[in-house]
Amino acid sequence: MAVKTIIQALRDTMFEEMRRDERIVVLGEDVGVRGGVFRATQGLIEEFGPERVIDAPLAELSIVAVGIGLAFNGMRPIAEIQFADFIHPAFNQIVNEAARVRYRSNGDWTCPLVIRTPYGGGISGGLYHSQSVEAFFAHVPGLYVFAPSTPADMAGMLRTALRLEDPVLFLEHKKTYRLIKGEVPEEPFLVPVGKARVARQGDDVTVIAYGLMFHEAMKAAEELEGEGIRVEVIDLRTLHPLDKETILRSVEKTGKVVIVHEDNRTGGLGGEIAAIIAEEAFEWLDGPIVRVAGPDIPAVPYSRPMEHFFMPNAAKIAAAIRDLAAY
Amino acid sequence: MATEVIMPQLGESVVEGTIGRWLVAEGEEVKQYQPLLEVVTDKVDAEVPAPASGVLLKILVPEGQTVAVGTVLAYIGQPGEALPKRPDSVPTSRPGPEPKVTKKTTARGDGRERGKPQGRRRITPVVARIAAEHGIDLNTAPIQGTGRGGRITKKDILAYVERMKAAPAREAVEELPPWEQPGTGELFRPTEEVGAPPPPEQAAPPPPLPSPSPERAAPSPPPPSSAGEVIPLTRMRKAIAEHMVHSKRTAPHVTTVMEADMSRIVAYRERWQAEFRRREGIRLTFTPFFVRAVVEGLKAVPQVNSSFTDDGILLHRQIHIGIAVALEDGLIVPVIRDADRLSLSGLQRAVTDLAERARSKQLRPDEVQGATFTITNHGVSGSLFATPIINQPNVGILGIGAIQKRPVVVTVEGVDSIAIKPMCYLSFTFDHRVLDGAVADRFLAKVVEVLEHWS
Numbered sequence: 001m002a003v004k005t006i007i008q009a010l011r012d013t014m015f016e017e018m019r020r021d022e023r024i025v026v027l028g029e030d031v032g033v034r035g036g037v038f039r040a041t042q043g044l045i046e047e048f049g050p051e052r053v054i055d056a057p058l059a060e061l062s063i064v065a066v067g068i069g070l071a072f073n074g075m076r077p078i079a080e081i082q083f084a085d086f087i088h089p090a091f092n093q094i095v096n097e098a099a100r101v102r103y104r105s106n107g108d109w110t111c112p113l114v115i116r117t118p119y120g121g122g123i124s125g126g127l128y129h130s131q132s133v134e135a136f137f138a139h140v141p142g143l144y145v146f147a148p149s150t151p152a153d154m155a156g157m158l159r160t161a162l163r164l165e166d167p168v169l170f171l172e173h174k175k176t177y178r179l180i181k182g183e184v185p186e187e188p189f190l191v192p193v194g195k196a197r198v199a200r201q202g203d204d205v206t207v208i209a210y211g212l213m214f215h216e217a218m219k220a221a222e223e224l225e226g227e228g229i230r231v232e233v234i235d236l237r238t239l240h241p242l243d244k245e246t247i248l249r250s251v252e253k254t255g256k257v258v259i260v261h262e263d264n265r266t267g268g269l270g271g272e273i274a275a276i277i278a279e280e281a282f283e284w285l286d287g288p289i290v291r292v293a294g295p296d297i298p299a300v301p302y303s304r305p306m307e308h309f310f311m312p313n314a315a316k317i318a319a320a321i322r323d324l325a326a327y
Numbered sequence: 328m329a330t331e332v333i334m335p336q337l338g339e340s341v342v343e344g345t346i347g348r349w350l351v352a353e354g355e356e357v358k359q360y361q362p363l364l365e366v367v368t369d370k371v372d373a374e375v376p377a378p379a380s381g382v383l384l385k386i387l388v389p390e391g392q393t394v395a396v397g398t399v400l401a402y403i404g405q406p407g408e409a410l411p412k413r414p415d416s417v418p419t420s421r422p423g424p425e426p427k428v429t430k431k432t433t434a435r436g437d438g439r440e441r442g443k444p445q446g447r448r449r450i451t452p453v454v455a456r457i458a459a460e461h462g463i464d465l466n467t468a469p470i471q472g473t474g475r476g477g478r479i480t481k482k483d484i485l486a487y488v489e490r491m492k493a494a495p496a497r498e499a500v501e502e503l504p505p506w507e508q509p510g511t512g513e514l515f516r517p518t519e520e521v522g523a524p525p526p527p528e529q530a531a532p533p534p535p536l537p538s539p540s541p542e543r544a545a546p547s548p549p550p551p552s553s554a555g556e557v558i559p560l561t562r563m564r565k566a567i568a569e570h571m572v573h574s575k576r577t578a579p580h581v582t583t584v585m586e587a588d589m590s591r592i593v594a595y596r597e598r599w600q601a602e603f604r605r606r607e608g609i610r611l612t613f614t615p616f617f618v619r620a621v622v623e624g625l626k627a628v629p630q631v632n633s634s635f636t637d638d639g640i641l642l643h644r645q646i647h648i649g650i651a652v653a654l655e656d657g658l659i660v661p662v663i664r665d666a667d668r669l670s671l672s673g674l675q676r677a678v679t680d681l682a683e684r685a686r687s688k689q690l691r692p693d694e695v696q697g698a699t700f701t702i703t704n705h706g707v708s709g710s711l712f713a714t715p716i717i718n719q720p721n722v723g724i725l726g727i728g729a730i731q732k733r734p735v736v737v738t739v740e741g742v743d744s745i746a747i748k749p750m751c752y753l754s755f756t757f758d759h760r761v762l763d764g765a766v767a768d769r770f771l772a773k774v775v776e777v778l779e780h781w782s
Contacts, residue, residue, distance in 0.1 A: 255453050255481045283456040286481040327475050 009151035028080030064090035084119035099142035118174035121300035130300035132263035138240040145240035149214035156191035173211035196243035202230035219314035255286030265293035287327040329404030467559035578758035615674035620777035628770040649698030712752035728752035
């Protein structure tokens, strides 16, 4: 087992996969010669050449649309959207075309396209480099949304994504790229779709999180252990489809839930998860369902103290858990 | 609106500044960016330019005073303009240290204030469910609430359930099937317990009591708590109490006792026990024998299978036998419907099934209603005979005493001798409004006869 950062796990996986399957191509802004603005694709063009590692113009709609076209023609494209903030011009292609084509063609056509994109704040990225977009896309039937938190899951889920016949929005929290290190198995392995991971067991409160917030939640749980509150932490890993079974089983055990996401509170994925819990585990609830989320303001601020105000962190999560545990 | 003049931050770690000199007097006109005042800090001395054009309306901080960065020092505006009572709370550039975690992002969400119901016990869904499953009345059960505001949490009620389970020490009667375990000989039908509507009241008009109070005689208030503790009533206990009082008040209870020689049944059972177990998968107990005997008795004396109504005595066409089953903290009376149509093994199966489900609280409401006659097996706890209370609206209840080996006189061909026989007292309590002694004894005698001549 090697210890890798998230970015290393991603890069190594892309290398392995592109060696394994010559249908896999990468396209996006600066992915080729520059090796990606986060170096996720560094070295790929040297090994696989410009036919398989394509520098795209500043045109997100076309990046996705060309990716869809490649997918229709037997390729397995990985389209990179340089920052999730830029994905919106491609929204129509993703929702109306990629996610819909299997249904529309009664199964004649599928779209095995993986769209990789860094999301999330905490790096002073400001308004155009910090957005979370999962809420828009987890709503779309026909589209997978993956949001792994650990290097191992990044590797395993990217591999899985490349084997699916349907489009995957693959969300990578940019702050975790170099911040999070973890063990990654040497042999290729797949992570099953739609399965969350119980990263930490506990009896008192369940915390559901993903991305950077998963790591913050783990820190909060560690801190609360010392206070006698045993927190169970679920790393969702897949945002669409959600792993209802794991979530409900945990709620049945603890009766108390805190859902954490960096995305704005209103209309965020936390509402969907809360509704599922309230609907299907009502008789196991021992307290209100709580969300810790980014505030409803139009963007992650650039100013450091204001960004700090925006971002949920271990302290805020711990405060919410403590409050709920005492209910 | 007047423009504020704010104490600037003149350096990264500077937190305050001292007014050195005002360069413009109050009331004087000033142009934007014109030097307005001099500020002295421990790092730099600087001139602060006016943030707007206008008249320096008011100076709030005099020369020589030190104030924190961000303090409003003066107002610039149009002459005669009204000044804000106190400085606007629009945040200006505040200094370095990270702002503290604000209360807004704690569990309750952004600034959502909702009145909480005061002084009411909050019951969460899981607590309500656990209470329902165990028949706990949350209004009266002495559960300590450790949640906020004294709320009963899931842990609290689960701990209570554990305590209740541990409390009554179980006798070592594990071998006996549940319905033969100790009962109190009293009966009730806790319809509230299983959520069934109360039994159809075919019985008496309200008794014309010469009691002082208009309602049921309320128990006198307990003596002041000098000695002893008060255990709050569970729902089940309340229901039992009500039914017992109601029954006794409604029907004049008379008990007649006979004894039955159980030798043949004992022998029969011993003989067929193993085979029965093998064939049916359940144990053969004494209960089905008694049920069968009672059925024969009811067929022979149908007045016993009846209910008292104002219009007359309702003779029931069907025979449904209620069997009292002891629970941890009370009783329940599941009903074997059409007991006259069941064979012995059918009866045993019904009894075993109902008792198991009675203990695990899985009886359906229709299974604890509709008995036309009831049996109670107080003999299991060693009681020889008793005076059970009638399960309304039946007109009788048969108590089965302990099967005890006794010396009895047997007459064979005119010669008396003493033999040791397993004997059983049967106590038949009946409603004297409906049955008289002779009829009651006829029924009981028939039951004895069936038992004694079992084949």
